[in-house]
Amino acid sequence: MEQQILALLAAHPPVDGALLPLLHAVQQQLGHVPPAAVPLIAEHLGLSRAEVHGVISYYHFFRSTPPGRLQLQVCRAEACQARGAAALLAHAEQRLGCTAHSTRADGAVTLEPVYCLGLCASSPALQINERLHARMTPAKLDALLESEGL
Ligand code: FES
Secondary structure, three states: OHHHHHHHHHHOOOOOOOHHHHHHHHHHHHOOOOOOHHHHHHHHHOOOHHHHHHHHHHOOOOOOOOOOOEEEEEEOOHHHHOOOHHHHHHHHHHHHOOOOOEEOOOOOEEEEEEOOOOOHHHOOOEEEOOEEEOOOOHHHHHHHHHHOOO
């Protein structure tokens, strides 16, 4: 893993504004930003570890632990919120047995609220492993999860 991180550092020169693109690249390649990457990134960009950690923890998009096999993202932005997103997320939490922003203990699923998936006119929307689903209901979500073996 360290070799992968070092290769990504080499591909991202230490210029102003390099932190976010670098964090995105690390998470895209490894599935998360491991704590061991923080000091390497900080040293590479001339930042403190606290600065790098602060950005990772501020943006919910970034994960410090590996995601579940299935990543379920439920939109909580305004259009979806107006059409039942809170109830949809609550249903997902109850059905899956994990809370928002967490990965179930067996590693099967990560549940994440997100803010706009670009399907506002067809809300409420959610995404499962980068596949978008519109006009969702708890029953439709149950069917999708069953098809994923959950
Ligand atoms: S508000 Fe949910 S997709 Fe835009």
